[in-house]
Amino acid sequence: MxxxxxxxxxxxxxxxxxxxxxHDRDYWSAFPESPSKSVYGEDAAPAGERAFAALLGKTFPIDVxxxxxxxxxxxxxxxxxxxxxxxxxxxxxxxxxxxxxxxxxxxxxxxxxxxxxxxxxxxxxxxxxxxxxxxxxxxxxxxxxxxxxxxxxxxxxxxxxxxxxxxxxxRLPGTAGWAKPQRGADPLRLAKTSTxxxxxxxxxxxxxxxxxxxxxxxxxxxxxxxxxxxxxxxxxxxxxxxxxxxxxxxxxxxxxxxxxxxxxxxxxxxxxxxxxxxxHPDVRIVDFTGSSEFGNWLEANARQAVVYTEKSGLNTVIVDSTDDYKGLLRNLAFSLSLYSGQMCTTPQNLLVPRDGIETDAGHRSAEEFGADLAAAIDKLLGDPKRAAGTLGAIVNDGVLGRLTEASGSASVIHPSGTVADEQFPQATIRTPVVVRLDAADDKVYTREWFGPVSFLITTESTPRSLEVFVETVRAHGALSASVYSTSPDVLSAAREAALDAGVHLSENLTGGVFVNQTAAFSDLHGTGANPAATASLTDDYFVTGRFFTLQSRHHVSEQPRPEEPTNV
Amino acid sequence: MxxxxxxxxxxxxxxxxxxxxxHDRDYWSAFPESPSKSVYGEDAAPAGERAFAALLGKTFPIDVxxxxxxxxxxxxxxxxxxxxxxxxxxxxxxxxxxxxxxxxxxxxxxxxxxxxxxxxxxxxxxxxxxxxxxxxxxxxxxxxxxxxxxxxxxxxxxxxxxxxxxxxxxRLPGTAGWAKPQRGADPLRLAKTSTxxxxxxxxxxxxxxxxxxxxxxxxxxxxxxxxxxxxxxxxxxxxxxxxxxxxxxxxxxxxxxxxxxxxxxxxxxxxxxxxxxxxHPDVRIVDFTGSSEFGNWLEANARQAVVYTEKSGLNTVIVDSTDDYKGLLRNLAFSLSLYSGQMCTTPQNLLVPRDGIETDAGHRSAEEFGADLAAAIDKLLGDPKRAAGTLGAIVNDGVLGRLTEASGSASVIHPSGTVADEQFPQATIRTPVVVRLDAADDKVYTREWFGPVSFLITTESTPRSLEVFVETVRAHGALSASVYSTSPDVLSAAREAALDAGVHLSENLTGGVFVNQTAAFSDLHGTGANPAATASLTDDYFVTGRFFTLQSRHHVSEQPRPEEPTNV
Incomplete structure (x- = not known):
């Protein structure tokens, strides 16, 4: 033992x-993310595969x-x-x-x-x-x-x-001494314990x-x-x-x-x-990730518990202008494609001014931007083997159903296609669908379409895009948001809008960081400030509701020596 | 400005x-508690009284x-x-x-x-x-x-x-730099801001x-x-x-x-x-102190808000034995009398073994202990002027009604009396009533009798007292608890019982510290772990639900220098 x-x-x-x-929020990771032999050893990959295979077709060995x-x-x-x-x-x-x-x-x-x-x-x-x-x-x-x-x-x-x-x-010391001075008498002394x-x-x-x-x-x-x-x-x-x-x-x-x-x-x-x-009356903490429907039910009904939920939302990208148009397209295409958009952080609503955007490749109309984005998705997913590695497979029929429904729209910019997988020929692999909408089509885009479905939504202007962003996210939530702009004023307005909407903001991501990814120890995931989640992963609020600190105290004649605090 | x-x-x-x-939880106070001239100056007392008098009979000057x-x-x-x-x-x-x-x-x-x-x-x-x-x-x-x-x-x-x-x-820095190493390339660099x-x-x-x-x-x-x-x-x-x-x-x-x-x-x-x-949908935080009835209503109905309540409870004293009987009686009499028991921390249920307790003054039967406690109350409140200073006045008819109801009990150990005040002859001043009950009378003592009403409850034994303590506090809450015992085993069992009940514990208070008092910066008030309160005054849980930390992030070419953290 x-x-x-x-x-x-x-x-x-x-x-x-x-x-x-x-505390520092800089880059740090305890567990190497590369599945390479140089990190995990020669035998780790085959041993892991054997261990997995040994579990198939059997009752999982666990006591319940x-x-x-x-x-x-x-x-x-x-x-x-x-x-x-x-x-x-x-x-x-x-x-x-x-x-x-x-x-x-x-x-x-x-x-x-x-x-x-x-x-x-x-x-x-x-x-x-x-x-x-x-x-x-x-x-x-x-x-x-x-x-x-x-x-x-x-x-x-x-x-x-x-x-x-x-x-x-x-954070509170396990033991503490307390001595209150008394006029003309010894101090009142107590020893205190926290548990x-x-x-x-x-x-x-x-x-x-x-x-x-x-x-x-x-x-x-x-x-x-x-x-x-x-x-x-x-x-x-x-x-x-x-x-x-x-x-x-x-x-x-x-x-x-x-x-x-x-x-x-x-x-x-x-x-x-x-x-x-x-x-159950003895269940006092509930953590949940999943649909808004059940998450809201839990918040309303698990009244004897503290409830931490992460639900659905309307992840939004505000496109205003860029000085790296290729980078924008590449980055966004990857964000829409990664794991077939089945991430709670995948962008759904792409807000673009009706009159188009200024880029380092010149002015692009909304139509041109849509076509360029579709082309970027095709380029990213052109090679079936690499496409399968990016897309993964469709998790269930619910996702497939939404993909089919969106594909039936009159204004598809990028149609969803099928990708074949060499290793698993029966895998269900689909490329994302992108549909063009107008800001007035809010009945469509204020619903979460979890999966590889996104909307290029034209608005009157970037200021209007920011309004739509704040209104829809305040009402329906979001786990991610990003903005593309070369204008300091627009970026500043976008930051204020993100604070109003209650969502974290990524600005001008054109390289190897994607809006759907958050890094432990540096990025918070979820905010609590909009309906998509009640808390962040991870901050103090996420942990402090899980315990109580109880004290006991008694008189002592001498000042006790406090223990070293255990929190370093 | x-x-x-x-x-x-x-x-x-x-x-x-x-x-x-x-952090240290030792004794500290920023604001001297003595209203003496040497602290607040010669004129402070009369000036304060004049300022108060000037407010009477008028509309209070405030914009609403x-x-x-x-x-x-x-x-x-x-x-x-x-x-x-x-x-x-x-x-x-x-x-x-x-x-x-x-x-x-x-x-x-x-x-x-x-x-x-x-x-x-x-x-x-x-x-x-x-x-x-x-x-x-x-x-x-x-x-x-x-x-x-x-x-x-x-x-x-x-x-x-x-x-x-x-x-x-x-606690999270306002700005942070993040640089993720890349194999064979420059690190991915982001600058991050928290608001x-x-x-x-x-x-x-x-x-x-x-x-x-x-x-x-x-x-x-x-x-x-x-x-x-x-x-x-x-x-x-x-x-x-x-x-x-x-x-x-x-x-x-x-x-x-x-x-x-x-x-x-x-x-x-x-x-x-x-x-x-x-x-109101825009009200997102509610703090409440008062009755369990309205507190529970708020918890059930103010669903759009985080709700911090402090409600009623059954503050309990477990009396097992003592090596300072006089100190115990003096301390307990004062706790019952201070502000006519109108503190949320005033003891209500005093649990005593049916066969009595061992003390430095010899064995005292439960009856003798009741009589000694009544005598200690009488001694404390014998001088009307000092009594008025300890008791204050009865705040409202609700308290008076409970006092009258309890006074009608068949087994009053200490009857409530009237005290005259020199300065305010019309003041409603009453001494506490103490009523003898048995552990079986739980219909009476599992209700909070806010005010100068307490019960000396005889139980089969101290272990049974601890059971009653845990059961009643888990079910009905408490803001304070104390134990008197010379036995390390009983004290240890009482500590465990207090952890099970979810209440802070004071042990063997016989001097100038009283169970109803908690000191800022050292004692937590309330725990959250029993129905009397949802949080402690003050710990991290009490503050972390009141805000969100929102991040923004963008690429940078050089590692930014983090600002000095503002939290020192």
């Missing part, structure tokens, strides 16, 4: 570095308290037969097991819990290749993206959440497109602040979280803790276990 | 000291946007004729004015806002004598208590909230017993994080908050800001303006 305290000591240097990075029977719900967007089944959960048994495991976890203290969390994340990192296959064949992400977004970037986001939770939960107590059972509801990246921050923030976590994957993307929970339980048990601190809640589709769990 | 930045520079040393104190007519609702528990009237507010006009004032306040930035806040608090401090009279004659607090709890302690709690808000809202944006219009609903102390943390936390604040006093205690709002508006105007950032919302009793404002 390695105790939590020993694990904290082992990982303290990494935690200190992570806390520093989260009170489980009855098994469930199998996943299908690969690449057409691979998965056939993994999972023990079927009983919500009441999960909550009871979670509660039973809590007191000993509280007694560990925050640094020890952070040590356990880092050990878990490092073991997840050691299984990144296996996880990448699991992410690829549940989400439809291409392998390299699955390795990065589903693997190392998710691990960085996990570590970031641990760093924030550790900092926030140790961090978790809010209660935490429920993590995963999504189908980013099962790990979107789940890890809440999972680890809850764990470190003293809460047991029930992990409820989306029925379409269970395996990546099942592997995660398996690792959590293994590390917890080795650290002398009850593994039921992290359990897996798998259901038949439509069983509604997420809703039952989210409204 | 003194700009917010200049005010920040002026008060920076004090802010740094406050942040340090909030959209006001129509005036309202007068206060009566002094000491019988003084007040006759102060206030402009009657129109909720929609207040919200509109608050919104109009917001953009310029956002542009000030967090340090400047903190500078303005400290200037306000210092001017409040300069009017402490005047405020103490206003607090005394609305709440019924005796003058010295009104000076301290309503004056300097409230000012310390205000400064503490400013320190927390400033720290939390400047703090307030959540929206903030509503502060004050209470009748601690109009300033309970209101200041939310008021100042919201202001510093960029939100306008509508101050809605309890109809029974308007004047202390009217003076506060007047000072806020004066300082804001002098700093070049729109004074409508802080407005006063006064209504006729029963008009329901608090409910209309709390559910």
């Amino acid at each position: 390695t105790t939590p305290t020993e694990l904290y000591d082992t990982h303290r240097e990494l935690l200190d570095r992570a806390i520093q990075a989260a 308290p009170g489980a009855t029977g098994t469930v199998s719900t996943e299908r690969s967007p690449f057409g691979l037969e998965l056939g993994v089944s999972y023990p079927k959960a009983d919500p009441h048994a999960l909550v009871a097991a979670a509660r039973a495991a809590t007191p000993a976890w509280r007694a560990v203290g925050t640094p020890g819990r952070a040590g356990v969390a880092v050990e878990i994340i490092k073991r997840i990192n050691a299984r990144t290749f296996e996880l990448a296959h699991a992410v690829q064949h549940t989400t439809g992400q291409a392998f390299v993206m699955a390795f990065q977004a589903g693997g190392t970037h998710a691990q960085d986001r996990a570590l970031e959440a641990v760093a924030y939770a550790l900092s926030a939960a140790t 961090v107590v978790g809010r209660g059972v935490s429920l993590m509801i995963g999504c189908t497109t980013f099962p790990t990246w979107n789940s890890y921050p809440g999972l680890f923030a809850s764990l470190v602040t003293g809460n047991p976590v029930i992990v409820k994957p989306h029925p379409g993307a269970v395996l990546p979280l099942a592997i995660t929970v398996q690792i959590c339980r293994e590390v917890l048990a080795e650290a002398g803790q009850n593994p039921d601190l992290v359990t897996l809640a798998v259901e038949e589709p439509g069983e509604g276990i997420a809703a039952s769990l989210a409204t | 003194t700009t917010p930045t200049e005010l920040y520079d002026t008060h920076r040393e004090l802010l740094d000291r406050a942040i340090q104190a909030a 946007p959209g006001a129509t007519g005036t309202v007068s609702t206060e009566r002094s528990p000491f019988g003084l004729e007040l006759g102060v009237s206030y402009p009657k507010a129109d909720p929609h006009a207040l919200v509109a004015a608050a919104r109009a004032a917001t953009p310029a306040w956002r542009a000030v930035g967090t340090p400047g806002r903190a500078g303005v806040a400290v200037e306000i608090i210092k001017r409040i401090n300069a009017r402490t004598f005047e405020l103490a009279h206003a607090v005394q004659h609305t709440t019924g607090q005796a003058f010295v208590m009104a000076f301290q709890a309503g004056g300097t302690h409230a000012q310390d709690r205000a400064l503490e909230a400013v320190a927390y808000a400033l720290s939390a809202a400047t 703090v944006v307030g959540r929206g219009v903030s509503l502060m609903i004050g209470c009748t017993t601690f109009p300033t102390w309970n209101s200041y943390p939310g008021l100042f936390a919201s202001l510093v994080t960029g939100n306008p604040v509508i101050v809605k006093p309890h109809p029974g205690a308007v004047l202390p908050l009217a003076i506060t709002v007047q000072i806020c508006r004066e300082v804001l105007a002098e700093a070049g800001q729109n004074p409508d950032l802080v407005t006063l919302a006064v209504e006729e009793p029963g008009e329901g303006i608090a409910a209309s404002l709390a559910t």
Whole structure:
């Protein structure tokens, strides 16, 4: 057994570095994003693939308290037969097991819990290749993206959440002395103790497109602040979280803790276990990524809990002018194509002045801009092999349905096409559709069309584009926004508009950074300031609702020496 | 005009000291609690009294946007004729004015806002004598208590909230550079900016017993994080908050800001303006102190807002044993008597083993302990003049009604008596009633009897007392708890029980510290972990829900130099 305290000591240097990075917001990553042999070793890739293959067609090896029977719900967007089944959960048994495991976890203290969390994340990192296959064949992400977004970037986001939770939960010293001077008498002296107590059972509801990246921050923030976590994957993307929970339980048990601190809640589709769990009186924290419909339901109904949601929105690009037209087109084409637009940060609404834009390639009318963008998409996706690596596969029929619906529009600028994959001939791969609209067509573009669907929306002028941006995002939310302009006044107005809309802003991205990507330790993801999300990944607000600090105090005759604060 | 930045520079040393104190949790106070001439000067007391007297019988001089007519609702528990009237507010006009004032306040930035806040608090401090009279004659607090709890302690709690808000809202650097290494190419470089944006219009609903102390943390936390604040006093205690709002508006105007950032919302009793404002779509933050009934209503209905409530609870004392029986009795008698038990932290339920307790004065049966406690109360309140100074006056008929109801019980241990006041013969002054109950009488003692009513409840044993403590506080909440025991095992069990119940614990208070008192910068008030309150005064959770951090980012060719972080 390695105790939590020993694990904290082992990982303290990494935690200190992570806390520093989260404070400085400069570039830092703990987990290399390159799946190359020089980084992960000669055998890592084939070993990961073998480990993944060994899971197929079997019941996943994991203990679930009170489980009855098994469930199998996943299908690969690449057409691979998965056939993994999972023990079927009983919500009441999960909550009871979670509660039973809590007191000993509280007694560990925050640094020890952070040590356990880092050990878990490092073991997840050691299984990144296996996880990448699991992410690829549940989400439809291409392998390299699955390795990065589903693997190392998710691990960085996990570590970031641990760093924030550790900092926030140790900001008050564990012990303090208090001496109030008294006129003509000795001071009144008290010794005071602070203890961090978790809010209660935490429920993590995963999504189908980013099962790990979107789940890890809440999972680890809850764990470190003293809460047991029930992990409820989306029925379409269970395996990546099942592997995660398996690792959590293994590390917890080795650290002398009850593994039921992290359990897996798998259901038949439509069983509604997420809703039952989210409204259970002992469930006090809910993290959710997914549709606005269920997210809003959770916010309205999980009243006994703090609810952190990330939902849908209208990601917007304001195009005014540029001094790097080629860069703009290349960057935007990639943003629209990456993972077939199935990112919560993919741009949907591209706002362009009706009279066109000024560029370093001369004035371009709105029509010309649309044609140039379509050409840039075609160029990016011209080679089928590279196209498949960028697009990945379509995750489910819902996305396909929206793609079909948008493709039926009268004003398609770029039609969606089919791409064949060499390795997985049955994969469902589509290029994005771009549709031309007018600012007056708000009934169409104020709805989220999650997937490879975007709209080139002509407006009266850039000032009007900014108004549309603020109005639609305030009303419907957004997880990303960007602006292209050579005018300092327009950029300044766009910044103010983004503050009014409550969304982060990227300006003039023409190189290798894309609006749909955020980097752990530097970029916040979501703001809380618009309807698309209630909090940022990760800031203090995301972690401080997960615990309470309880004090005790008693008289002492001498001033006690305060302990060294554990937060460094 | 003194700009917010200049005010920040002026008060920076004090802010740094406050942040340090909030971090260390040792004793520190910025505002001397002694109303003596040597501290506040020869003329301060008479000048304050004159200023207070000049307000009586007139319309309070304050601008209220959209006001129509005036309202007068206060009566002094000491019988003084007040006759102060206030402009009657129109909720929609207040919200509109608050919104109009917001953009310029956002542009000030967090340090400047903190500078303005400290200037306000210092001017409040300069009017402490005047405020103490206003607090005394609305709440019924005796003058010295009104000076301290309503004056300097409230000012310390205000400064503490400013320190927390400033720290939390400047924890992310205003600017950061990001450079991601690229294989065989220059790093990708971005410059990033963070801007703090307030959540929206903030509503502060004050209470009748601690109009300033309970209101200041939310008021100042919201202001510093960029939100306008509508101050809605309890109809029974308007004047202390009217003076506060007047000072806020004066300082804001002098700093070049729109004074409508802080407005006063006064209504006729029963008009329901608090409910209309709390559910207004633009009101995004609600702070409330008062009844569980309205607090729970706010939590259920003000769904567009974050809601911070402090409600009622069952403050509990577990009496097991003591090595300072006299100290215990003296301390407990004072806690029950201070401000006639009209503190949200006054003990109500005293749990004692049926077979009595061991003390340094020998074994005392439960009956003997009850008699000794009654005698200690009589001794404390034997001299009418000193008694009036401790008890203050009964704030309203609701308290009087509960006192009468409890006095009708069959098992009164200490009957409530009437005390005459020399200065204010019409003051309503009562000593506390203590009633003997059994653990089985939970229908009586699981209800809050706010006021000078407490119950000596006999239980089977101390372990059973701890169970009753945990069960009742988990179900009904508590803002304070204390234990008396000479047994390390019992103290340890009581600490665990307090963690389970979610309440702060005081142990063996026998000297000059009382369970009903908490010190700013060292003691948290409320926990969030039981139904009596949703948050602590003051910790990060109390401030982080009041703002969002919004980022913008753009490419740069050279690594930008990060600014000095403003948080020191």
